[in-house]
Amino acid sequence: MIKAWFISDIHLKNEQESNSEKLLLFLHSLEIGQRQASHLFLVGDIFDLWIHNHSYFIEKFPKIVNAIGVVVKKGIEVHYFEGNHDLYLKKYWQQDVGVKVHEGPEFFNLGSYKVRVEHGDLMNPDDKGYLFLKSVLASKPVKVFAHNIPGALVSWIGERASQASRHYTSHQKSIHEHQVRKYMNQYVKDVYPQAPFDYFVAGHTHHRDVQKIDAEGEEVTAINLGSWFDEPQALLIDDQGHQFITL
Numbered sequence: 001m002i003k004a005w006f007i008s009d010i011h012l013k014n015e016q017e018s019n020s021e022k023l024l025l026f027l028h029s030l031e032i033g034q035r036q037a038s039h040l041f042l043v044g045d046i047f048d049l050w051i052h053n054h055s056y057f058i059e060k061f062p063k064i065v066n067a068i069g070v071v072v073k074k075g076i077e078v079h080y081f082e083g084n085h086d087l088y089l090k091k092y093w094q095q096d097v098g099v100k101v102h103e104g105p106e107f108f109n110l111g112s113y114k115v116r117v118e119h120g121d122l123m124n125p126d127d128k129g130y131l132f133l134k135s136v137l138a139s140k141p142v143k144v145f146a147h148n149i150p151g152a153l154v155s156w157i158g159e160r161a162s163q164a165s166r167h168y169t170s171h172q173k174s175i176h177e178h179q180v181r182k183y184m185n186q187y188v189k190d191v192y193p194q195a196p197f198d199y200f201v202a203g204h205t206h207h208r209d210v211q212k213i214d215a216e217g218e219e220v221t222a223i224n225l226g227s228w229f230d231e232p233q234a235l236l237i238d239d240q241g242h243q244f245i246t247l
Helices: 018-031 055-060 062-073 090-097 128-137 140-147 151-194
Strands: 003-007 039-042 077-081 100-102 106-110 113-117 199-202 208-215 218-225 233-238 241-246
Touching: 003 018, 003 218, 018 062, 055 062, 062 077, 062 090, 077 106, 090 100, 151 199, 151 208, 151 218, 199 233, 218 233
Parallel strands: 003 039, 039 077, 077 100, 113 199, 199 218
Antiparallel strands: 003 233, 106 113, 208 218, 233 241
């Protein structure tokens, strides 16, 4: 039985905000079987900032970390895709919590569907500045530096990252809304020949969207998960197809 859940772009700043409470309720529903689940996909930017295995973040989100760990122990397959706000996750999330961490696109056989999942930050080829920054962040020296940042500096970065995130979100729709569908449509067509798939699932742009795309004569369902700023929703893919569920 396939019951695969997908969430992304929650941008949690602390455990006291309403979206943290909604995420905890959602995770608990998977744990107790209220919502059946075989897979849980965290498709990036779950937190407004999470770097490496710093205790600053672990101590800031203990309930959420514990809830995800319980879901893993229940036998649900959990995958965490690094976004542009949650970086270098393997040291903690994979080794200590048991979540499977991915730095880029991955393919999954979910029932009769082949699904390509990624954060979605590579879809816009015009965002040269971000693509350059991503290549820098992926370099070994930066990863080593991130691992050794003092706690006080991590806290300082976190506060400013939250401010940058709010600024990004407020401008996202006004600047990019007319381009998002075009970027996703073209990106799916470009990557499909590398390894065909039935579903494409991504986040990042904060625009919830579902498209049917003709890729080399085959119909692909492309889904952007949107963000939780407008309305907390999770995507469910099962043997019947797909649907968004309001949380």
